[in-house]
Amino acid sequence: MSFATMESDIINWTNKDVLDLLHKEKISGLVTDICRTHDLDGQCLLSFVDRDFYEYPFDQLKLGDRKRFILVVKKLQRNNRAAMYELGLCDDQMLASASTNINFLGTNLSHLSYNLHNKIPTEISRGRNPEFVSSFTPDVKASKLKPEVWKTAIALGYVFLVTWVTAVVMVIVHDKVPDMKKYPPLPDLFLDNVPHIPWAFDMCEITGSLLMAVWLIVLFFHKHRFIILRRFFALAGTVFLLRCFTMLITSLSVPGSHLKCEPRSYPPADDLTVWGRRLRQAYDIWSGAGMSVRGVRTCGDYMFSGHTVALTLLNFFITEYTSRNLYLLHILTWVMNMFGIFFILAAHEHYSIDVFIAFYITSRLFLYYHTLSNNQALMQNDSSRLVSCS
Structure with a gap:
């Protein structure tokens, strides 16, 4: 089965499919071991939010490995907004704007928005609440940053x-x-x-x-x-x-x-x-x-x-x-x-x-x-x- 076919059915991805993706993208062995140990599937990758990349078990990753893993997950989420909508991870407005949300310069500023949800419990950030997720996705958070x-x-x-x-x-x-x-x-x-x-x-x-x-x-x-x-x-x-x-x-x-x-x-x-x-x-x-x-x-x-x-x-x-x-x-x-x-x-x-x-x-x-x-x-x-x- 080709990678393109697999990506179109990401909701049904198993842990093996996730490991195949990491291998294809040449992600480090430590990331692969973590995903295998914790049995991460396609729905898990779609539900990732920014803070998950910096908490256990991913807090032990090196900076370069973490950045490459973040890029893979964000690309997967960006290309599968319909699947995220089906799971309740984004709303109609985000689904409609998925094809028009283009950033010409400065794509590395998503980390500036962590403080927008630093008081939200980790359990909520990992939940399926569409109102919470739609308010704190990276693109929306970055748009709320004030120039000060x-x-x-x-x-x-x-x-x-x-x-x-x-x-x-x-x-x-x-x-x-x-x-x-x-x-x-x-x-x-x-x-x-x-x-x-x-x-x-x-x-x-x-x-x-x-x-x-x-x-x-x-x-x-x-x-x-x-x-x-x-x-x-x-x-x-x-x-x-x-x-x-x-x-x-x-x-x-x-x-x-x-x-x-x-x-x-x-x-x-x-x-x-x-x-x-x-x-x-x-x-x-x-x-x-x-x-x-x-x-x-x-x-x-x-x-x-x-x-x-x-x-x-x-x-x-x-x-x-x-x-x-x-x-x-x-x-x-x-x-x-x-x-x-x-x-x-x-x-x-x-x-x-x-x-x-x-x-x-x-x-x-x-x-x-x-x-x-x-x-x-x-x-x-x-x-x-x-x-x-x-």
């Missing part, structure tokens, strides 16, 4: 404040950059074996500008643009705030002899004049977004690379908040991310460790944040968490 522009405004203020502090710190570390004659460039595996390319750093910033243009297009078309925009501001501000500390803690020597770096001279015994000039230089850096193509040249801000942070954040946000069907776009953004990093190193503007640490910290913070935002248990109040753990 004021939160986005606070996140924007946060990132403005952090970037200003970063600009001031960059001026301070420039003034204490080690003497190039006394402290030559440190040994570096990449820089020692790749010749300096003068135009490479400009190419890095052009690559970043292209990624920013793609990100703005995604925001323009995205239904939940204010939500993901404040996420972007929050993560960007946090990473750059961390960068302020790493720049101040240790001053690395200048990575390339082509860089003309030396501490600035200030009038003696005039603290107000000194800080006035520093704040003016910080404003020039802040208004120029730290980009050399806008005339900003700084030294000493090596650990870790701010350009790599920007490239990586843009890449990860574009790939996370666009449809998985746009795989060519995702490949392109990853290629631009990697080429941008290569251009930074080819320009000898940063040590290899600066770029590696920047990519690692940025990607880990992004993944940690979205892993926590996908954790349904964290959306419950404290009493609910205690009950769910008992």
